[in-house]
Amino acid sequence: MNRPIRRALRRAPRPLLRLGVWSVAETAPSLVVGVAIARAIDEGFAAGRPGTGFAWLAVLGGAWLVAAAGARQVVLAVASIVEPFREELLGHVVESTLERSAVAGQGPDTAAVARSNLQVELARDAFASVITVVRSFAFTVVSVVLGLTTLIPQVLVLVLPPFVVGLGLFLLSLPAMARRQRAFLLADERTAESVTAMTGGLRDIAACVAHDRVADRVGLRVAEQAGAGRSLARVTAVRTLSLAVGGWLPVLLVLAGTPWLLGQGAGAGVILGALAYITQSLAPALGNLVEGLGISGVRLRVSLGRILGADDPVRTVVGRDTARDAEVLLNGVTFAYGPHAEPVIADLDLRLPEGEHIAVVGPSGIGKSTLAALVTGVLRPDEGQVLVGGVRADRLDPAHRVLIPQEAYVFRGSLLENLTYLAQASQDAVDDAVTAIGLTAVVARLGGYSAEIDSGMLSPGERQLVALTRAYLTPARLVILDEATCHLDPAAEARAEEAFARREGTLLVIAHRLTSALRARRILVMDGTSVRSGTHEEMLAASPLYADLVGHWNPSTTQELVP
CATH class of the missing domain: 1.20.1560.10 (ABC transporter type 1, transmembrane domain)
Structure with a gap:
């Protein structure tokens, strides 16, 4: 200098x-x-x-x-x-x-x-x-x-x-x-x-x-x-x-x-x-x-x-973050909803390397959404620390991660404004994202990007597609999908998740269906007494809960991962 x-x-x-x-x-x-x-x-x-x-x-x-x-x-x-x-x-x-x-x-x-x-x-x-x-x-x-x-x-x-x-x-x-x-x-x-x-x-x-x-x-x-x-x-x-x-x-x-x-x-x-x-x-x-x-x-x-x-403090190089920016590290993380409540997550150690694609499965209420909130910094751990790219999750620049919850939010305005709300994107980039996520039919039905929309005009599944496309267009290299595809049919869900898997960065999916877990490189099973992670084959051998879920799964149905 x-x-x-x-x-x-x-x-x-x-x-x-x-x-x-x-x-x-x-x-x-x-x-x-x-x-x-x-x-x-x-x-x-x-x-x-x-x-x-x-x-x-x-x-x-x-x-x-x-x-x-x-x-x-x-x-x-x-x-x-x-x-x-x-x-x-x-x-x-x-x-x-x-x-x-x-x-x-x-x-x-x-x-x-x-x-x-x-x-x-x-x-x-x-x-x-x-x-x-x-x-x-x-x-x-x-x-x-x-x-x-x-x-x-x-x-x-x-x-x-x-x-x-x-x-x-x-x-x-x-x-x-x-x-x-x-x-x-x-x-x-x-x-x-x-x-x-x-x-x-x-x-x-x-x-x-x-x-x-x-x-x-x-x-x-x-x-x-x-x-x-x-x-x-x-x-x-x-x-x-x-x-x-x-x-x-x-x-x-x-x-x-x-x-x-x-x-x-x-x-x-x-x-x-x-x-x-x-x-x-x-x-x-x-x-x-x-x-x-x-x-x-x-x-x-x-x-x-x-x-x-x-x-x-967080440098962007040639239009993308440095390689370590999307690495997630949890060290001894414990969290409870109140000083006298039982911990939802207890002494959790977890590392998601840059580029990881992991699916989180487990019964309803077991702490999957809590884990997503801790990784995004929405919640702070009672003990331990959550780091994203070496930075505490609650202090990370919001532009470097994106969380899509189950209930997608669409505001009153044009479709283009909704899609580009979190990013400055060119027309070609918007077209590519719409195609990748599978929003093309919705754009055509509405009459193009300039169409004025609000949440009442769209079905729950269409709102999710809009939110997914919005997240896809952001420069964020950490994406958390918290049952963000629950209102989509299996084919639409697969298309959206595969698009995010091809996208650079780290992807954490709170799985709604077992197919989401099968598409992930690694699976994290939460059963309340222990947390295990590994490939599909490893989890079949190591986790009775996961083996039971797979044993009751019928590929011809859209069975959910909630016992």
Whole structure:
């Protein structure tokens, strides 16, 4: 992430030189303020020569005029450095977006470009702020040291040690401050995204009676941001301490050391001049450095991480997640509906590798839907943990998994809006999904994708086909079908499940019929006392419940897997 910054500085030698020259002019008041005040008092007003005093004050006023001219040129010089930096970052955003679109075979993601362009603007502004603050601090410190040396070198003994200690405290705390500031900014972004998603889906939340689950999820984001804020506040105390030690302790030392300075030949004007150097130049410079690096520096790092892809918590590569994103791992998972209830799932260990196709069978009420809810993060285990791609299931980005329950939801709107509600899909992608799932006849009956629909216009089976097609179009690589085909005939169910089996990713099917289990690569049998998994042949030998189900199964019927 530092390479764009280094390139921006290396290719701007002339702007950097111009910046240095005009910085000398801009910091002219820092160089002359103490000397002008000291001379105006000691050689002018205190000596009965007001003309001399006003002359020195005029010198100080002239320095401010020079600083005003210098400030304008400094802004132009900084702009000549940061604008090429901005253009390079923006070029990277556009090129990477076009490259991903070309590989994925889709049009450019203009929304991604817009979002990244905002990050580019933030990075540009933060880079300009960092350059301005660091440059101002360096030139101001040099000016103050030269000015104090001109006044009375002995005063440096009282000023420099605490200033160096305060600066050192800040620099030592900067890594921790940067980490916690970054954590707070990311937590703030996640909270905003969560709240935006919630407000945009209020209709669906109400329809699915998901108020408590959504409230818990948004509340988790808010709690994370509050924790990050408290952590940042604690480390900010070190910043306050560094300002107190480096910026204001020298004032106390100069006041306390006034008798000694007077003994070294200093006059009242010299004392006031030294205090002016500290309060008007040195302390503000340190404060600006602490503020600039502590906020703008961290914002620059976070923005560059977003632009260059280093900070994405769940990264998408060439239109698909990394291979581990759909691996499901349950370690010692126990869950009960209430503190005094018997566990529905007890001490379950299970691993679903990326690309696994597993069917879950067992009597009604045995915990199959509970298992699906735990894997999707709708429920949290009482003990143990559920990980999806190494991330806790309840903290996983919803875009990376999809759960289809038994009662499919269709909202009022066009058929196309219903199908593409969870994904941005091209017309060809929608056509392919409709064909794969078997929704073609329903589309024809309704009159095409633009047809306005609601749940009352569709049969339960048609609603399930719409929901299945919607899930098929998502980029999610973990799909859980919780008896999501129970209203389909066996042929339609087979077609839909086989389509999902061919689709990349991990597929978990809560089986409604034994045929669903036979189509899976692995079968998980839940019988209340133990949980076993294996192939069809392995389960026939190892699970009496499964063997009994198979023994009573008649292939010519649509017998359900519920004893």
